Amino acid sequence: MKWRRRFLPDTLKGRLSILLVIVTITPIILIGFTSFYWMYRVQLEKISTSYQSSVNNEKQALEKAFDNLSSVSQLLVVDGGLGDDVIQYLSTEDPLEKTDWFLSIDKSLTNIIYSNPTVNALFFYMPDHENAIQFDSAPQRTEITLHQFEELPFDMLYRGNQLIFHAPHLSVLRGHDDLVVSLARTIEYGDHKQYTIYLETKFMELVHESSAGTPDSSSIKLLVGPDGTVKYSDIPHSIREGIKYAEAKETLNGYKIFASENVNGWSLYSLIPLGEYQKEIRQWQKQFLVMGGLSLLVTIAAASYIWRMVYRPLQNINREIKRFSYNQTEGRKLQTRLQEFDMLFGNFQDMREKIVELLYEVEQKEKRRGELEVEKLRAQINPHFLHNSLNTIQWLARANGQTEIYNLVKVFTRVLHYNLGKSSMIVTIKEEIKALRDYVELQNIRYDYRFNVQIEPDPELGDVPIPRFVLQPLVENALYHGLMSEHGDIIVRISRTEKDTVSITVSDNGKGIQPDKIKELQEGNRSAGLGIGLNYVEKMLDLYYDNRAEMRIESILNEGTSITISFPDRLTGKEEAND
Known part of the structure; x- marks a missing residue:
């Protein structure tokens, strides 16, 4: 395809380099992206859950403080509480009895204060008495004692029946600058008379110390009332108390906001600066990038090692192949300490040795073929003269009416012409049989x-x-050396023994051959007369069929001899040779 030709190099080195880059980068990108996405989501969810859990805990701490103030105030009401003693104290006129009631009430209040350490301050406000504030747990600030309780600047957070919960404000205790949340509970008695119980607890310990050690320990707090008004703000310069939260929210773009709402309608907000909120995420991202970089370096190092491990052995074997193309001597042995490549190099060395052997064998065959051609050329020098002389005799016999002489010379001339032919050394079986018939007729x-x-x-x-001149030597050998007398039978069978194999068998009913003589013939030790023709046939088969042709000699004394040659129906050696 065109895009492959354009983008893919045509060398193994180039393609292997591209493949290693793809294999190296792709897993890191896919796994890294997936891991980063999900781990980022998990980490973000974990941080958000932690912040949300923290603001929920702070809201619960504030609720618990309000519930505790409500429970303590319940101990001070009439009809079963300390309020009954307070009413007795307010109703008696006897100074001694009044003192006793005062001491009793003060003792009970002391026990209540000690059993509820979160209660920061407690007093009774009695507007019908000269000393309006009595039974206080500690001295109050001057501005508290000089004003009517109803005139104190306490902003109400929410109301629950007779209970009024105030938003964070300064403590009423002298010398205390702590922010507190307070409860005011009005109790009616007698003829439309009433007194008010005041309780307070520290606010900052609820919304900051409760989250100490958590991710939002440096967070900014907003307390919003049921009407949506900001009752408390850690950043009064940006968000003032008393404004609507919906208006203030527009200025909070640099914060991540977490909220927890109370069933009574008020809500506690925790504002986390985005830099602080993303600090842990950024730290995790840096760690992820460092680990991803290390993984990439390790992968590149591994890919480089694989590259050297694969390509260098290939370069070595390529170098040996190039060297072998112009120098067939034995090269150096290559060792890679890898079984696969060592096996490959071993096979290459075996192949090199076999190629050298084949080259030597071809060289020897060509040498033998040249020798045969020289021998044949030498043998043709005198027979050519003989052939021309026989032609002269043939025409003289015909001119003088010597028919038998004429026929004899004619057949002999054909046999001689076939055996000394200068055309191709390869003929067909049909031509070889025709020449054999002329030879048999001559004999x-x-x-x-x-x-x-x-x-x-x-x-x-x-x-x-x-190959030319294969059948005649076999028949001639049976005729001169096989028959027991001048009378006998010779059978020549030509058939196909296998799909691609031809078999020629020449059998006679002569005297047979001694076993030791057969062994000499099979081992190539052929004496003159008996084995010259067979030697020629075997060399021709070896020259044109390599090792795919064979000759077998079978003989039984006084019964006869069979010589069989088997060869492929296609030539594998030189197909033509000129005289």
């Missing part, structure tokens, strides 16, 4: 037809190629 004329040669070819094998 029959010579021996007055006293032996019989039967040729049984497979008609379908007529066009199968075969």
Whole structure:
């Protein structure tokens, strides 16, 4: 495809480099992105949950403080509480009795204060008496004692029946600058008379110390009443008390806001600066980037190692192949300490040795072929003169009416012409059989037809190629060395034994061959006369069929001999050779 040709290099080095880069970067991107996304979400949710849990705890602490103030005030009411003693104290006129009631009430209040350490201050406000504030747990500030209780600047947070809960304000105690939340409970008695109980508890311990050690320990607090008005603010310069929270919210773009609402309508807000809120996230991101960078470096190092481990051995074997192309001597042995590449190099060395052997074998075959050509050329020098002389005799015999002489010379000339032919050394089985018939006819004329040669070819094998002059030496060997007398039978069978194999068997009913003589023939030790023709046939088969042709000799004394050659129906060596 065009895009592959454009973007993919045509070298293993280039493609392997691209592959290593892709394999290195892709997992880091996919796993890193997935991990970063989900871990970021988990981390963000964890931080948000922690902040939200903190503001919930602060709201619960504030609720618990209000409930505790309400419970303490319940101990001071009439009809079962300390309020009954207070009414007795207010109603008696006897100084001694009044003193006793005062001491009794003061003792009870002391026990209540000690049993509720979160109560910061307590007093009774009695507007019908000369000393309006009595039974106080500690001295109050002067501005408290000089004003009527109703005139004190306490902003109400919310009301619950007879209970009024005040928003954070300064403590009424002298010398105390703490912010507190307070409760005022009015109790009626007698003829439309009433007194008020005042209780307070520290506010900052509820909304800051309750979250000490949590992520929002430096957070900013807002307390908003049921009417949506800001009752308390840690940043009065930005958000003033008394303004609507909805208006103030527009100025809080630099904060992450967490809120917790009370069932009575008031809400506690925790404002976290975005820098503080994202501090842990940024720290985690830095750690993630550091670990991702280290992972990338490790992966690149591993990829580089894989690159060297794969490519360098390939370079070495390529270098050996190039060297072998111009120098077939034995090269150095390569060791990579990797079984796969060592096995590959070992196979290459085996292949190199086999190629060297094949080159040597081809060289030797060409050398033998040249020797055969020289021998054949030498043998043709005198036979050419003989051939021309026989042609002259043939035409003289015909001119003088010597028919038998003429026929004999004609057949002999054809046999000689075929054996000395300068055309291709490869003929067909059909041509080889024709030449054999001429040779047999010539021998029959010579021996007055006293032996019989039967040729049984497979008609379908007529066009199968075969080296020239293969059948005649086999028949000649059976004729001169196999028959017991001048009378005998020779059978030539040509057939296909396998799908691609041709078999030629020459059998006679002669005297047979001694076993030791057969062994000599099979080992190549052929004496002159008996094995010259067989030696020629074996060399031709070896030259044109390599190791795929074979010759077998089977003989039984006084019964006969069979010589069989098997060869492929296609040539594997040189197909043509000129005279």
